[in-house]
Amino acid sequence: MERQEFDEIILKNAESFFDYFRLACIAVRNEKVAETSAFLEKTFEKLGAKKVEHYREEGANPVVFAEFSGKSKETILFYNHYDVQPPEPVEEWNSDPFEPTIEDERLIVRGACDDKGELVMRLALLKYFNEHGGLPVNVKFFVEGEEEVGSPNVEKYIQAHLDELKCDACIWEGGQKDANERFEIVGGLKxxxxxxxxxxxxxxxxxxxxxxxxxxxxxxxxxxxxxxxxxxxxxxxxxxxxxEDSLDRTERALVKKMRCNQKELKENDGIIEDLIxxxxxxxxxxxxxxxxxxxxxxxxxxxxxxxxxxxxxxxxxxxxxxxxxxxxxxxxxxxxxxxxxxxxxxxxxxxxxPGYRSDVHSPFVKMVLKQAEEIFGADGTSYVLNSPIAGPAYAFGRNLKVPIAGFGIGYPGQKMHAPNENIRLRDFCDAAWYLKCLLEKYR
Amino acid sequence: MERQEFDEIILKNAESFFDYFRLACIAVRNEKVAETSAFLEKTFEKLGAKKVEHYREEGANPVVFAEFSGKSKETILFYNHYDVQPPEPVEEWNSDPFEPTIEDERLIVRGACDDKGELVMRLALLKYFNEHGGLPVNVKFFVEGEEEVGSPNVEKYIQAHLDELKCDACIWEGGQKDANERFEIVGGLKxxxxxxxxxxxxxxxxxxxxxxxxxxxxxxxxxxxxxxxxxxxxxxxxxxxxxEDSLDRTERALVKKMRCNQKELKENDGIIEDLIxxxxxxxxxxxxxxxxxxxxxxxxxxxxxxxxxxxxxxxxxxxxxxxxxxxxxxxxxxxxxxxxxxxxxxxxxxxxxPGYRSDVHSPFVKMVLKQAEEIFGADGTSYVLNSPIAGPAYAFGRNLKVPIAGFGIGYPGQKMHAPNENIRLRDFCDAAWYLKCLLEKYR
Known part of the structure; x- marks a missing residue:
């Protein structure tokens, strides 16, 4: 299939899930949790899931679990979260924070990148595979509702459902093109x-x-x-x-390729003094x-x-x-x-x-990286051994003993957690195409 | 005259000035400044001052100046202030903060020690001398109205009236018995x-x-x-x-005599860690x-x-x-x-x-110290070369080139600046008797 045709389909598919953005699930205020998790259960069912469940621990927001059958025997686990940051300050938004708005080839809405947009992209791709030859690989979804308050119950949920969550690799919640417009893949977190x-x-x-x-x-x-x-x-x-001077040659080369420009960092961050x-x-x-x-x-x-x-x-x-x-x-x-x-x-x-870092020599990470280079070129791809941001990746990596890779639909101007959070439609399509090609490797 | 008779007279005299306590002159809120300075002018006039004036600089509270003739040719300058701290928190007072209340041999009122009570003692002594043979020495009063806001204009006032303020020594606004019940004389400030x-x-x-x-x-x-x-x-x-290792033997001995007890200080100040x-x-x-x-x-x-x-x-x-x-x-x-x-x-x-420290070898300081030892005994007297507290002593010491000594009616439980500010009547009489004897040295 040609890219242009794919992009049209994937954007159209995405639109059919836009009601998801309209559910203002704010974990810190305990708002719209039941409605949003129920919406996702129904959505997974409609997409033909083999199994849909919600995990529920006393005092914790439910996790929505879904499982889809594919053509190969391997299984990919997607981690996402359905809660978002509060929209405040509301007066700084140019449109309704919970009404998906397309403007200037961008989708503007709370959760556009973090993290509803990422799940919408994955759902749109599922729908695409349903209509174009079926899923190439088994996939499972683990969608939690407490990421914006520190994911306090994720490890407990994973340990309670170890068998059900069994997989060969985990794809993390999202990602972005970096400051040099390179498609960035992240192999872990600090x-x-x-x-x-x-x-x-x-x-x-x-x-x-x-x-x-x-x-x-x-x-x-x-x-x-x-x-x-x-x-x-x-x-x-x-x-x-x-x-960590224990990095090997491959890892060192990947770190070197990150190309952090001191001057650029200082300007972007508004730093006045010397970097440390x-x-x-x-x-x-x-x-x-x-x-x-x-x-x-x-x-x-x-x-x-x-x-x-x-x-x-x-x-x-x-x-x-x-x-x-x-x-x-x-x-x-x-x-x-x-x-x-x-x-x-x-x-x-x-x-x-704790942090987590995937083994860069695992076949999954190698495949992820190779696929990115095939689409975006070696110069258009960046692999980050681990991001400096924290998150519950260790809970998946250590308990399920699988490599993790994160990548997604964002870009440096995405305004995550801020008013006018947005993604560029081009990046949305790029990430969907990339994920399609990656999953097809399993066929 | 016997001490008992003197004490009765001086307490009775003091009572005749109690209206002074009722004037709530709070400099930080610019309250009752004109009324209080006018009250003092009238009081000095009634006591037979040779000259009463108020100094007034644009934007500053007036200074009340008064001059009384005595029998010797020397002149003592008294420094006092007529402003007080706000009474808040009012609910923590056991009586009206601006109504002088005698209870348990104590006078309780805002300004009891800082600094109205000190001036009342000096006025009561003036009245005593008026009725008992006249003042033994010339005295001048400089009573400012901005001490509680840092005395920002004192030096300007002094420099504008250098001739009029000429004196042989300056007696500072107040003082107290120390933690060991010794009559404390302070020769300067940090x-x-x-x-x-x-x-x-x-x-x-x-x-x-x-x-x-x-x-x-x-x-x-x-x-x-x-x-x-x-x-x-x-x-x-x-x-x-x-x-300052330049202290001489006399000064060193005086410092040594201060006897600061580490354990006592820690307890009184509620200090948890070691002193530095x-x-x-x-x-x-x-x-x-x-x-x-x-x-x-x-x-x-x-x-x-x-x-x-x-x-x-x-x-x-x-x-x-x-x-x-x-x-x-x-x-x-x-x-x-x-x-x-x-x-x-x-x-x-x-x-x-700046700080100021009087020359401990000046005849005035020697006389002050000797007089205290005559009344309270060497063991009952403490001389502090300078207090660690700041104040405008330098403005008098440096401009008028005179020694300064502070002593007064207070004690460690006086609650200066706090609710239920108070003095013990015994200390009031002790300080008045001491000052009487000191001034009589000039006869």
Whole structure:
């Protein structure tokens, strides 16, 4: 089939699922969860699923599971989520956030890329295969409803349905063309641990005339946190600040091919100071990083209040290389603070998620990459060993013991989580064509 | 005259000025300024002042000046202020904040010690001398109305009236018995400089997945501020962190006699961690200190927000030894930050005041100290070379070139600036008796 004909079919198919965008399922507010999961069950049934179920754990949003039979014996598992970010600030949208709007060859709607548009593309492709010779491979869908609140129950769901979720590879929720317009495939995600740091030096604030003898909580916190960073701002925690020099030649070449342009990054991110590394690609893939997300102590309003704060706190997160464990990493940070002389800074674990990285030498990853190069050319394809973003990929990769690859319909201007979230129709068709060709490899 | 008879007279005299407490002159809200300064002018006139004036500068609260003739040719200048702190929180007062209330041998009212009660004691003593043989020495009063907002115009007023304010010594606004119930005389004040520190690393916050390459304003601020403190929390600024080892034997002995008890200080201040010095007395008198008054960056509310703050700020103050200049000290701190590698942390000067310390060998200070020892005993007297608190003493000491001594009617439980501000009537009489005896030395 010609690309042009395919594109027309796939866009037409997609439109038949646009009601999905109209369901404002916002997990953080517990809105439209039942309606949206029911819509998906019905949709999978209509598309001819062999099996449709919803998994439901007490206090968690349901996961919609569906299974379709294909011609080969291998099975691909799709991970998606049906919840979206709140639309606010609504006044900054140029159209109704929950009404799919086509303008200037773009689809504008909440969830256009994250993550309803990705599922719509997959559904449109299922419909295409139904009408053009059948599915080349078995596929399963795992569509959860809590991704925007941190996927707290995904691993529990997977472990409860290990047999049913059995597969040969997992295709992640989405992806995009990169800043160089290359089709990007992502083989994993970094881990994360988020925590708070608190220190109390006195029961209440003191007059700063006492500063010559009284300890200052803001000074203690400042000194302690500063001891975790080197002069450039990189992490200084024993046993944590590894840079993964265990990458092999293939992996190194893939990292090198990422071509992160320092000047471009600074401009895009509005960064004023120097970057903290010269090798951004390696840092994004291999290195853990530590952020102070927030600082708070004493008097912060206008004017002067000459006090010694008795209490100070900070919020931090640590992005982990895929090989690092969140709880162990947290303990290393606490231990480093103690070793540096700050046992009084108490850390509280808030949340953590391990990372995951697919074996780049697995036949699936090789096939994924080869297929992309066949369509987009070697220069038009980028493989990212793992993204610096966190997500529940480990729950699939580690429990199901399969490689994972993410790719999709987005582009750098997609405004994910922001007003006027959008995708370009061209990218939608490119990703659908790519996925069609990939699945046909199994025939 | 016997002490008992004197005490009865002085308390009765004091009561005749209680309307002064009823005038709620709150400078920060510009309340009752004209009424209170007019009340004082009339009061001074009634007491037989040779001259009463009010100094008035555009945009400043008036200073009430009064001059009384005594029997010797020397002149004592009293510094007081007629403004008080707001009474809030009013619900925590056990009686009307502006109605003088005697309870349990205490006078409870806003301004009981700071500073109306001190002036009332001086006025009661004037009345006593009027009725008992006349004033032994010339006295002048300088009563300002902006002390609670930092005395921004005092030096201007002094410089405009240098001739009129000529005197041989200045008696400061107040004082107290110390924690060991010793009558405390203070010979000066520390200086202060207050400033803000700000750093901006990007135009807005960034997603913390970028933390492996993007600078973090909170990390920059933390690192920079931490570089200004040693591990114990003491100041580390070249040319600023002097400890005044130029004290002579007399001065050293006076510092030693201060007897600051570490355990007691920790208990009274509710301090949880170790003090930052073993020699609190020296630190209070001689050493500059640096406080972080407040810290603020990024996300500080509940929960998690994984961002890199693009902006971070802190408020700081530096208490200065009496020999240090506020602006020079500020420049040294900025220079140290630059030297430590943090030229991106911009400091903004907010306010500053030099300190002042009287020459402990001046005849006036010697007389003040000797008089206290005669009444309270050597063990019952404490001389503090300078208090760690700031105030406009330098404006009198440096411009009028006279020694300054502060002492008064307070005690550690006086709740200055707080609800139920109070003095003990016994201390009021002790201070009045002491001042009577001191002034009689001039006869």
């Amino acid at each position: 881990g994360i641990v988020a925590f708070e740091a608190e220190v109390k030096t006195s029961n209440g604030d003191l007059h700063s005339s006492k500063s010559c003898y009284a300890p200052n909580a803001a000074v203690r916190l400042t000194k302690g946190l500063a001891s975790l960073f080197d002069d450039s701002g990189k992490i200084l925690v024993e046993g944590l600040n590894l840079t 590394t010269d090798d951004v690609s390696s840092a994004l893939v291999c290195e853990p990083s530590l952020s102070i997300n927030g600082l708070s102590a004493g008097y912060e309003a206008d004017g002067i209040k000459t006090i010694i704060p008795g209490f100070a706190k900070a919020k931090l997160d640590c992005r982990l290389a895929p090989c690092q464990d969140p709880e162990e990493s947290f303990e290393k940070i606490q231990a480093q603070l103690e070793k540096n002389g700050y046992p009084d800074i108490r850390l509280t674990y808030l949340t953590g998620q | 200086g202060i400089v207050a400033f803000e520190a700000e750093v901006k690393t990007s135009n807005g916050d960034l997603h913390s997945s970028k933390s492996c390459y993007a600078p973090n304003a909170a990390v920059r601020l933390t690192k920079g501020l931490a570089s200004l403190f040693d591990d114990s929390g003491k100041i580390l600024v070249e040319g600023l962190n002097l400890t 010095t073993d020699d609190v007395s020296s630190a209070l008198v001689c050493e500059p200190s640096l406080s972080i008054n407040g810290l603020s960056a990024g996300y500080e509310a509940d929960g998690i927000k994984t961002i890199i703050p693009g902006f971070a700020k802190a408020k700081l103050d530096c208490r200065l030894a009496p020999c240090q200049d506020p602006e020079e000290s500020f420049e040294k701190i900025q220079a140290q930050l630059e030297k430590n590698g943090y030229p991106d942390i911009r400091l903004t000067y907010l306010t500053g005041q």
